[in-house]
Amino acid sequence: MIVAVHQPQYLPWLGYFDKIDKADVFVLLDMVQFKKNEWQNRNKIKTAQSWQWLTVPVLYKYPQLINEVTINSKVNWQHKQRQALVSNYKKAPYYDRVEGILEDIFSSPWEYISELNIEVVKRLATTLGIDTPIYVASDLGEFPQDPDERLIAITKHFDAGTYLAGMGGRGYMNLDIYNKDGIEVIFQDFKHPVYTQLFGDFEPFMSVIDLIFNHGDNSLTILRGET
Numbered sequence: 001m002i003v004a005v006h007q008p009q010y011l012p013w014l015g016y017f018d019k020i021d022k023a024d025v026f027v028l029l030d031m032v033q034f035k036k037n038e039w040q041n042r043n044k045i046k047t048a049q050s051w052q053w054l055t056v057p058v059l060y061k062y063p064q065l066i067n068e069v070t071i072n073s074k075v076n077w078q079h080k081q082r083q084a085l086v087s088n089y090k091k092a093p094y095y096d097r098v099e100g101i102l103e104d105i106f107s108s109p110w111e112y113i114s115e116l117n118i119e120v121v122k123r124l125a126t127t128l129g130i131d132t133p134i135y136v137a138s139d140l141g142e143f144p145q146d147p148d149e150r151l152i153a154i155t156k157h158f159d160a161g162t163y164l165a166g167m168g169g170r171g172y173m174n175l176d177i178y179n180k181d182g183i184e185v186i187f188q189d190f191k192h193p194v195y196t197q198l199f200g201d202f203e204p205f206m207s208v209i210d211l212i213f214n215h216g217d218n219s220l221t222i223l224r225g226e227t
Helices: 014-022 077-089 095-107 113-128 147-157 175-180 208-223
Strands: 002-006 025-028 042-047 050-055 134-136 162-165 184-187
Touching: 002 014, 002 147, 014 113, 014 208, 025 113, 042 077, 042 208, 050 077, 077 095, 077 208, 095 113, 095 208, 113 134, 113 208, 147 162, 147 175, 175 184
Parallel strands: 002 025, 002 162, 025 134, 162 184
Antiparallel strands: 042 050
């Protein structure tokens, strides 16, 4: 069994869902330190002028954990993002495929960024047709603070023998610890597909909603590089 773990992100990119797709179990690591203005509260969409950020405003005080960070409800971010998506994707072939999910995002009163991201990740994975079970780490119990020991413990929680690491994991993981615990580490090898988008030349590393807007039910096939 293969376990993958990642922080819950907002409207993640294609590689994030490739990782979910390649795992037998995926765990959203919500009880580690929040990183403001990385991927936990924003992501990119394609526009006629290249790309733009969609950012969820948060009330963050270092060193809060992801599941402790609240959304700044005084900022009208939902209306602005809804308008940005309508303006840039209304003419996309599969706009209706994502519209229901977005309406739920933009009409619900979210308090915590983790709750929003968890819902977004689960809904988008289902929309893509990915059936990997998704768990939330804080719901599973207590785990070690050391990053490697924590990942080993989560993997063992599911009686799994293999951990799927991100592409950059070789640079910071202590693989000897995993070997001693009998956990095989494999690394994601995601090759970003080129697909038809709106507005001219291809722009990589957008939110996965860009792919779904443009390709609908064929999105998972494209994500897997099967076209």
